[in-house]
């Protein structure tokens with residue numbers, strides 16, 4: 001079967017030609033997909049024969065809402081969408097003065113095993129296709145009725161562990177015939193897969209790379225993030241330097257503040273040693289407590305931030321959105337997986 005939803009208009013055009021259809025149908029199909037349709041019946045300007053062909057390819061496979069939670073505090077919306085195979089993904093729509101941003105997943109589950117993260121508890125189930133990653137943006141915009149201008153690839157999964165599909169997604173979401181979201185409005189967050197960072201650097205895209213650092217020293221980082229054990233912090237910073245040299249884009253470092261683990265004055269000093277004089281930004285994240293983990297949020301966030309700023313390293317503290325609905329990544333899917341009455345759990349076990 002052809003994965004039509006992961007195709008560019010040019011690829012759809014070629015597919016249409018193979019089906020004996022005129023070339024202009026390719027763009028039409030892409031535009032229909034971009035509207036988040038739930039059946040080929042809605043593609044009213046396409047001939048019936050072509051719609052049947054799309055159905056035969058399993059073409060539409062829309063996302064359906066399994067659960068939806070809206071924050072009373074700030075309007076954040078967390079979705080639990082069900083994929084056609086029964087797996088679930090949970091984009092979060094956040095409302096900012098500069099526009100609406102959606103946080104999306106790149107995989108079902110995650111293989112990286114970070115000690116503080118809810119997404120990795122059940123391991124990686126599978127990669128999402130480019131079309132599935134894109135559909136999170138399209139269906140969230142459609143269901144909420146809110147125009148989306150920014151995307152963060154910071155939901156479940158490690159985007160650079162699903163490189164080809166994520167790269168293709170970037171092409172699709174950026175396409176003028178579709179969502180047309182500019183690269184500068186997209187952030188990609190990675191736990192630090194060095195080969196992936198180097199590959200991305202070669203592409204010279206203008207997106208923002210966020211690196212989940214969480215500790216400046218190998219001992220702490222390797223304990224928190226298994227991905228660090230093979231490569232180490234030195235090699236990660238070297239890759240980040242290469243990335244900046246190639247793209248000229250400032251790198252953002254994510255740092256979840258964990259009580260007594262990575263929040264000491266010594267670690268702030270080490271981090272400043274690493275970043276002083278470089279073009280970087282540190283995003284300090286108050287740790288979200290994950291039930292499966294004994295790690296606790298730090299009470300030293302402000303002091304840590306001051307210490308970095310004194311050394312000239314820009315650091316901000318991430319504002320928590322949707323705290324009344326548990327909107328942090330992995331939480332809703334975890335709940336659905338745990339809840340024995342949940343349909344999604346039954347389906348995920350199939």
Ligand code: SAH
Nearest residue numbers: 117154157158189190191212254256287288
């Ligand atoms: N795999 C990618 C993207 C997904 S995680 C990555 O590692 O960057 C998105 C961000 O949330 C990462 O910075 C991750 O480290 C952070 N995160 C995960 N669990 C968290 C928690 N319990 N509290 C705070 N931040 C967390």
